[in-house]
Amino acid sequence: MTSWNQLLRDQFEWHWEHQVRSRLAGLSDEEYFWEPVAGAWSVRPRGTATTPMAAGAGDFTIDWAFPEPAPAPFTTIAWRLGHVIVGVLAIRNAAHFDRAEVSYSSFPWAGTAAGALAQLDAELGCWLEGVRGLGEAGLSRPCGPAEGGFADAPLAALVLHIHRELIHHLAEVSLLRDLYASDLVRKRESTG
Numbered sequence: 487m488t489s490w491n492q493l494l495r496d497q498f499e500w501h502w503e504h505q506v507r508s509r510l511a512g513l514s515d516e517e518y519f520w521e522p523v524a525g526a527w528s529v530r531p532r533g534t535a536t537t538p539m540a541a542g543a544g545d546f547t548i549d550w551a552f553p554e555p556a557p558a559p560f561t562t563i564a565w566r567l568g569h570v571i572v573g574v575l576a577i578r579n580a581a582h583f584d585r586a587e588v589s590y591s592s593f594p595w596a597g598t599a600a601g602a603l604a605q606l607d608a609e610l611g612c613w614l615e616g617v618r619g620l621g622e623a624g625l626s627r628p629c630g631p632a633e634g635g636f637a638d639a640p641l642a643a644l645v646l647h648i649h650r651e652l653i654h655h656l657a658e659v660s661l662l663r664d665l666y667a668s669d670l671v672r673k674r675e676s677t678g
């Protein structure tokens with residue numbers, strides 16, 4: 487008998503375990519905050535935001551604007567991880583899996599790469615445990631009003647969407663790490 491719940495979890499868990507998590511190992515604070523282009527959005531110490539809005543409950547805030555400017559700004563690894571941690575996972579964990587309510591404004595953004603990775607691990611663990619807990623029957627129930635356009639869709643559709651978001655954004659983080667490493671090599675060669 488096919489376990490749809492297991493298949494949905496495997497879609498992301500395999501990617502996480504065999505590709506993504508190892509690519510995040512060793513992320514330095516310098517990489518985390520690296521701004522490869524001027525005007526990049528990031529996570530910054532409170533009071534130093536470069537955007538009209540900044541959100542966060544702790545010593546760090548995330549650059550923000552609503553409505554989002556067009557074209558969308560380039561974002562750092564810190565910003566992209568923050569988006570995954572809160573916008574993709576924590577808000578959904580709160581809506582569906584008994585996590586305390588959270589928003590971009592109430593979240594304590596990490597001021598270090600290690601802190602962000604710990605937040606990512608925690609939120610991802612909550613998400614995967616929650617999905618596992620849905621079993622087969624829970625995947626069929628409607629998402630509900632917390633999910634806007636997904637309100638009438640089965641939770642299985644939301645799980646697929648979240649996993650696509652995770653794969654997409656974490657691939658971007660991996661690419662930024664590659665660009666950062668390439669930039670370091672280029673700088674060494676030009677001064678060496």
